[in-house]
Amino acid sequence: MTAAREAAGGDPRATLDPATRERDVRPIVARPRPGLSAGAITLTAIAAAALLFGLLEERRRAAVVPAVAPSGAAEVVAAPPPLMIPPAPPTPAPSRAVAPSAPEPHPMSAPVAPAVSTHARTPAGATGPSVGTPAPAPAKTPSTPAAPPRVAPGQALIVDTSAPLDVDHGTDAAADEKNGAGRQPVLSTSRARAAMLANRATTVAQGTLIPAVLETGFDSTSPGFARALVQRDVRGFDGTRVLIPRGSRLIGDYGSDTQRGQNRAVILWSRLIRPDGVTIAIGSPAADPVGRGGVRADVNTHFLERFSGAILQSVLDLGVTMAGRGSRSPVIVALPGAGSRVAATVPATGSDIVPTLRVPPGRSVGVFVARDLDFTESEAAR
Incomplete structure (x- = not known):
């Protein structure tokens, strides 16, 4: 029976006689064709994953590792040219002395009175420049600055030879009232002498x-x-x-x-x-x-008086921001100085208030x- 059912394509009514088959209300159902097994599907998935991993790894290496060799022979860098040694400079030719030419004759002219020089005349027998030529200024010899006094490294020893201060303990009441409260203690380094309390x-x-x-x-x-x-x-x-x-x-x-x-x-x-x-x-x-x-x-620190201005400023900033925001926006951002125009009329006296004792x-x-x-x-x- 089973062999006949398989020969009929899996229809269970194939084993029935024709009269009973026509009266049977069961639907005709074909058996599914056998597919790939679970092992074949697993191996296929592993092979696909390995192939994908290899491709991705190859792309990553190509993107990270820079090229270290030229791709073609045209990109090979040629050898640098040899260094050029400049030629030696030419030796200058020796100059020849030119003989002075003979003076040309000039026609004689009437004598002209010599011009009177405004410079002082040099007495006879004195050595110096000619009359009318100013004497050159003497060359200034640069003065060498004196070496600074030698100072030994470290601090110098200072000896105080002044007389010790005479401390007067019998000051009047006015000076004590002026300096008694809040004065800083002063450490005296003068010599103290013992005395008997009278x-x-x-x-x-x-x-x-x-x-x-x-x-x-x-x-x-x-x-x-x-x-x-x-x-x-x-x-x-x-x-x-x-x-x-x-x-x-x-x-x-x-x-x-x-x-x-x-x-x-x-x-x-x-x-x-x-x-x-x-x-x-x-x-x-x-x-x-x-x-x-x-x-x-x-102590009364006047907390409200000192910080009321800051609290009012914060409230005004928040109010101005809420008034200007959109009706559908759930976010409130209070920017500093948004209510500065309104808060400018509030006197900032918080820093001037001191505590009351x-x-x-x-x-x-x-x-x-x-x-x-x-x-x-x-x-x-x-």
């Missing part, structure tokens, strides 16, 4: 820290005065006497020259008044309770004594 019992030595409390507030917006009360008794150098009693009053002043980044208030105490009426020009700067310069203050009343402060305070006369009068 009136040790009635002297408050330099460097003493006087604790106090602020009675008035501090605001760096404008300059003003400050006042404080001494918290504890301050004794003399030897500790036997109370020279600055508790409750003494300190008077000072402050300025308004605040700088960026500053967070400590600078107060200069100029006068101290004791409860018994004794007063002294103290001339010392304010410090905190541990001796650091300045008083800790509350404020110190409330009642804050603990200190006074760093900048010079010796002598109470000898006031103690003797008591």
Whole structure:
């Protein structure tokens, strides 16, 4: 049956009798012709890939490697021509001396008066140029510059023979008030001599820290005065006497020259008044309770005032860009200076604003004594 079906082209109805074949509703289907096997297809693909790879590799080498040999005999460079040696220059012929010709006779003419020369006449017997001929200028001999003095390499030793500076420690209160706050320390190289501190019992030595409390507030917006009360008794150098009693009053002043980044208030105490009426020009700067310069203050940096102009400029630039862009464009590009015409009316005062320092009343402060305070006369009068 199978052989008969294959002979009929693969039609399963070929094995049926003619009567049954006509009543069969199944379609006539021919079997597919056998094609190439999978191995043949794989080998063909590999061969095609190898051929393509070889062609591409050959093109790459031809494009990368330059030609190193001429393509034809016509392109062969000929040998360079031999060098040409120039001939020797001809020897000049010796010149012959020409004999002078005889002078031609000239007709005699009437004598003419000799012209008077404006030049000075040369005295007889003197050697020099003829009359009327200016003397040639003497040749100038170039002067040889003097050799520079010999300097030994390295730095020369300089010996200072000046007298040592006389440092005056008894300056007045006005000079201390002017230079006490914010001055830079100066290192003196003069000779220092030891001395005995006079009136040790009635002297408050330099460097003493006087604790106090602020009675008035501090605001760096404008300059003003400050006042404080001494918290504890301050004794003399030897500790036997109370020279600055508790409750003494300190008077000072402050300025308004605040700088960026500053967070400590600078107060200069100029006068101290004791409860018994004794007063002294103290001339010392304010410090905190541990001796650091300045008083800790509350800082207002004025952030909005300083950067409001920049924020407004950015908003105007963005607004001008959005107003000028297309309705369908999703991209917004803010170019600098687009709103400069509108923002030109905004005053640029951000760079001129400095921080404001404020110190409330009642804050603990200190006074760093900048010079010796002598109470000898006031103690003797008591």
